[in-house]
Amino acid sequence: MWDEEFERILRDRLPFLPPDEPLEADLDLTANGLDSMGIVDLMVTLEREYDVRFGGDLLSLETFSTPAVLWKTVTALTSPAA
Amino acid sequence: MTSSADTAAATGAAGRTALVFPGMSALKYADVARFMLTNPIARRLREEADDALGYCLADHYRDAEEDYAESAQAAFLLNCTALAQWAVGAFGFTPVACAGPSFGAKAAACFSGALGFADTIRLTVELARCEQDYFRTEHTDVVTQSFVRTPEEGLRELLAGMDARGQWYEVSCHVDRDFFMVSLREPGLDAFTAGIRALGGLPLYAMRPPMHCAAFAPLRERAAAVLDGFTFADPALPVVRDQDGAAVTTAAGVREMLLDGFVRPVRWPDAVRGLRDLAVTRVCVAGPDTLWGRVPCTVEAFDVLAASPRAALRPRRYAPWAPPAPVTALAPVSAAASVKG
Numbered sequence: 454m455w456d457e458e459f460e461r462i463l464r465d466r467l468p469f470l471p472p473d474e475p476l477e478a479d480l481d482l483t484a485n486g487l488d489s490m491g492i493v494d495l496m497v498t499l500e501r502e503y504d505v506r507f508g509g510d511l512l513s514l515e516t517f518s519t520p521a522v523l524w525k526t527v528t529a530l531t532s533p534a535a
Numbered sequence: 536m537t538s539s540a541d542t543a544a545a546t547g548a549a550g551r552t553a554l555v556f557p558g559m560s561a562l563k564y565a566d567v568a569r570f571m572l573t574n575p576i577a578r579r580l581r582e583e584a585d586d587a588l589g590y591c592l593a594d595h596y597r598d599a600e601e602d603y604a605e606s607a608q609a610a611f612l613l614n615c616t617a618l619a620q621w622a623v624g625a626f627g628f629t630p631v632a633c634a635g636p637s638f639g640a641k642a643a644a645c646f647s648g649a650l651g652f653a654d655t656i657r658l659t660v661e662l663a664r665c666e667q668d669y670f671r672t673e674h675t676d677v678v679t680q681s682f683v684r685t686p687e688e689g690l691r692e693l694l695a696g697m698d699a700r701g702q703w704y705e706v707s708c709h710v711d712r713d714f715f716m717v718s719l720r721e722p723g724l725d726a727f728t729a730g731i732r733a734l735g736g737l738p739l740y741a742m743r744p745p746m747h748c749a750a751f752a753p754l755r756e757r758a759a760a761v762l763d764g765f766t767f768a769d770p771a772l773p774v775v776r777d778q779d780g781a782a783v784t785t786a787a788g789v790r791e792m793l794l795d796g797f798v799r800p801v802r803w804p805d806a807v808r809g810l811r812d813l814a815v816t817r818v819c820v821a822g823p824d825t826l827w828g829r830v831p832c833t834v835e836a837f838d839v840l841a842a843s844p845r846a847a848l849r850p851r852r853y854a855p856w857a858p859p860a861p862v863t864a865l866a867p868v869s870a871a872a873s874v875k876g
Contacts, residue, residue, distance in 0.1 A: 488825040489739050493683050496737065512732040514739065 455524040462498055463520060466491045478521035492517045499523075505530035550816030550838070553632040553775070554622075554646060556615050556639035557824035558801075561602035567614055567823060568597070570844035577617035580652060584613055587653040588660060605663035608638070612659050614844065615642040615822035616652060622819050622842035632782070632813050634775035636801050636827055637708070637746065640793055646821075647770030648858060649789040654765055661761045669754045670744040676721045679707050679745040680728065683714040685736030690715060693730045697723070707747040708801040711830040718745045747800050755797040762790055771858065773813065777801045780809025804832045811836055 460476055468486035470476070487495065495517065496507055505527065507516070516526050571577050571593060584592045592613065595606035619642070623630065635643030641662075645655035694717075697704050702723050708716035713736075719727055721741075728738040745751075767786035774783040776792050778799040783792050810818065819840040820828030828839045 489681075489683070490826060490829045492739075493737065496684075506735075507737075508735060509732060512735070512737045514737075 455520065455527075458502060459499075459524060459527065460520075462495065462502065463523070466495050476520055479519050482517060482519060482523075487517060499527055503527055503531055551631045551814050552628045552817040552819055552840070553634060553810050553813070553815040554619050554630045554643070555818045555820045555827060555833075556619070556633065556635035556642035556646070557820060557822045557827045558635075558637035558639050559603070559608065559611050560823070560825050562607070562611060562823050564597045564599075564610075567610070567844050568593075570617075570847055571596075571610065571614055574617060574621065574847055576620050577614065580613050580617050583653050584609060584656045587656045592656075603663075605660045605667075608663045609656050609659050611638070611822070612642050612645070612655060615639070616645055616655075618842045618844065618847055619646050619819070619821035621847050622821055622840065625847070626819065626840060626842075628817075628819070630772060630819070632773045632775055632810060632815060634777060634806050634810060636777040636803050636806065637796065639822070639827070640774075640777055640796050642822070643774050644767075644770070644789050644793060647772045647774045647789070649767050649770040649774070649786060650765060658761070658765055661764075662758055665757050665761050666744060666754065669751075669757060673753065674745060674750065677718055677745045677748075677750075678721050678724060678741040678743050679716050679718045679747075680724060680741045681708075681710075681714075681716045681739040682728070682731045682736045683710075683739060685713050685715065685731055685734050687712065687715075689734040689736075693727075693734065696730070697727075703750075705748040705750065706800055707745065708803070709805075710801075710803050710826065711832045712804065714830060716742075716747075718748050718750075747796065747798070749798050751797050755794050758797055759794055762794065775806050775809040775813070777803065777806045780805035780807070780812070782809060782813060803827065803830070807832050807836050 464470065464472070464476060466487055467482065470480070470485045492514070500506055507526075507530070511526055515522065517523055571581070581592060588609065592606060592609055596610040599606050601607070633643045633646050635641065641655055641659055644650050645652055650658065694704060702719070704717055704719040706715060707718045710716065717727070724741060731738050767790050769786050770784060770789055774789060774792065775781070776783050778792070778795055779802060783789055815837065817838040817840060818828065818833065819842050821842045823844055824841065827833060828841055833839060
């Protein structure tokens with residue numbers, strides 16, 4: 454499960470997700486208001502907050518499809534082997 | 536500097552305000568239906584649109600199977616127009632200019648007074664049919680790929696490589712300093728997006744039909760024949776051309792701007808510069824916008840007032856919109872002297 458910071462960052466960019474609704478792992482982020490500008494902003498913020506850099510095949514809209522996929526990516530980028 | 540609609544209105548942010556009509560993005564009927572069906576201005580415009588088209592626009596839009604169906608395009612135009620009229624009354628400003636990147640040029644032409652609303656609705660539908668007919672047989676393998684976070688210098692090198700390999704492409708849209716759209720043949724798309732990723736860029740969407748390419752000159756000719764059926768008037772407000780930022784003030788200029796949209800790239804940073812040259816300090820983005828009012832070159836140059844369907848559904852005091860008065864003077868003002876940067 455992701456940390457509080459990740460959830461806060463993500464929720465800030467999901468205008469259609471009511472604050473009292475849970476952030477489900479397989480939530481469709483696009484359907485909840487994450488558009489292209491939101492994706493760019495989200496990526497830059499995650500890079501700054503987690504000191505990582507999205508690159509290669511991770512630079513894809515699929516990376517930003519659900520909280521689970523995105524957190525898995527962030528986790529992989531922050532792991533020592535990354 | 537971006538301010539929400541409410542904040543800007545509450546603080547009475549003054550200055551010269553321009554209306555910006557966004558380029559069209561895919562928009563579900565459900566996302567705009569409440570505004571389109573209940574807002575009094577939208578209702579009035581729907582009646583006018585239904586009379587002009589001879590069918591119920593809202594019903595056709597609801598049942599449309601494609602994101603850019605003619606009814607979806609007409610509905611987008613209607614909603615942008617209604618939101619502009621609503622914003623002028625709700626926020627109490629007198630626009631000094633207007634602009635519209637890509638599809639938004641039609642709404643800008645309409646709002647400026649160069650073309651009546653009913654005519655603009657008919658024009659939108661007729662151009663949609665013209666375009667659909669053209670791309671059914673022409674350039675069937677061409678897509679327009681958008682991508683962001685790509686430095687222009689790196690992009691230039693990537694495109695130089697395509698030149699060297701004899702691969703056709705055209706830059707269709709400069710959205711911002713590191714945000715572009717390039718049209719190319721689909722077989723080369725994977726290699727192109729891989730090149731974008733290698734530059735650290737994020738490929739976004741591949742759009743069909745493609746847009747804004749010199750190669751589409753025959754489409755421009757067909758569109759010119761469509762436009763021959765409409766009479767343009769001199770705009771009452773200067774229309775800042777999305778292709779180079781020039782201020783268009785004549786009927787012929789508006790017509791050419793719409794036609795050139797088929798064959799010339801959108802250069803939004805130039806349009807921003809054109810608005811600044813008119814001493815514009817604030818833009819009101821009228822319509823369901825996911826892009827133009829949010830990119831850095833816009834928010835760094837202006838206060839941005841978002842006139843979205845959601846904003847219009849909030850209760851608010853309202854003063855009715857009146858058509859803009861004719862332009863009496865169009866004196867560019869030094870941006871350095873009077874526009875915040």
